[in-house]
Amino acid sequence: MGGVADLRHLLHLGSTLGALARVHVLRTGVRVGLFEALRTPQEAGALAGRLGLAPDLVESWLRAAHAQRILEREGETYRLGAFARWLIDAPEAPALHAMLEQATALYHPRLEDLPRLLKGGERPLFGSPEESERTAAASRVIEGRALDALARVPGARRAQRVLDVGCGHGSMLAGFLSRHRDAHGLGIESDPEVAEEARRRLREAEVSRRGEVRVGDFMKIELPPGSFDLAMLNNAVYYFPPAERPALWRRIRSRLAPSGVLAIQSPFHVESRTARRLGLGAQSAVFDLLLRAHRNLYGLPELETLHAELLDAGFAETGEVSVIPGGGQRYVWARGSA
Secondary structure (H helix, E strand, O other), X not given: OXXXXXXXXXXXXXXXXXXXXXXXXXXXXXXXXXXXXXOOOEEHHHHHHHHOOOHXXXXXXXXXXXXXXXXXXXXXXXXXXXXXXXXXXXXXXXXXHHHHHHHHHHHHHHHHOHHHHHOOOOOOOOOOHHHHHHHHHHHHHHHHHHXXXXXXXXXHHHOOEXXXXXXXXXXXXXXXXXXXXXXXXXXXXXXXXXXXXXXXXHHHOXXXXXXXXXXXXXXXXXXXXXXXXXXXXXOOHXXXXXXXXXXXHHHXXXXXXXXXXXXXXXXXXXXXXXXXXXXXXXXXXXXXXXXXXXXXXXOOOOHHHHHHHHHHOOOOEEEEEEOOOOOOEEEEEEEOOO
């Protein structure tokens, strides 16, 4: 390693390894209560004694968290940095913590298995109760932004009858009905246990009188008579094989009112300057890789292909609304009539 380029590559590898370690340092701080205890600045010995933890590991964890700029230090006393305080105090804190669990319990083992999968090994199924619950919890980190973005989809704010395809744990349906007191909603979920969680979520949000969840395959289930003003597909498009998506769009189109709108929320591959600066392109690429590492999940849709499929299915107009800056997460919408 004699050249400047070699040193730069070595430092890049080191920062990559540091990023992996950072996830575990953060997860430990949340799980063990270290961050909560450090609301009051403390020295290592006092912190270990207070929590009943191994003193040498606590001291080493504190040094690592400080080196990662998660904690601040004055002499031998450590206190929360701005990021750590945000991690435990943000309104979305439970979702943020679920994201850390996702990284260690889903991303890490599946990506660790990539060499075997690339050589033709059988891909695992996604969808255990634990995986579903963690995924639902993590997705709530942008729920408020998603509902704000949905309000910018043409016609969504005026919707009286709402269809939520693949409603999952019902969080988005409950959120929409809470914001739109005149709306009624129907969620379709294939997993009975997840559907029951969705019903519980509707009850908790006090919208169950205007919201219903039915169990079944959306492509086969009998829907109630009448048309819908809005159909939602929130982070569910990659559960449908690409070859089946045109039929999915046609079925949804057939149940929409003439001026009804379909809103598809999903991460997408992005190459914009803002997306690169925020790291969204890397996030979506890794997420696409994770999806394809399961035999019952499919890759992220390509924007151009998706728009073409929707127009071929009979929609008259399509468009996009960003959920987060840079468009890494966005709604692609399609309306029956322009």
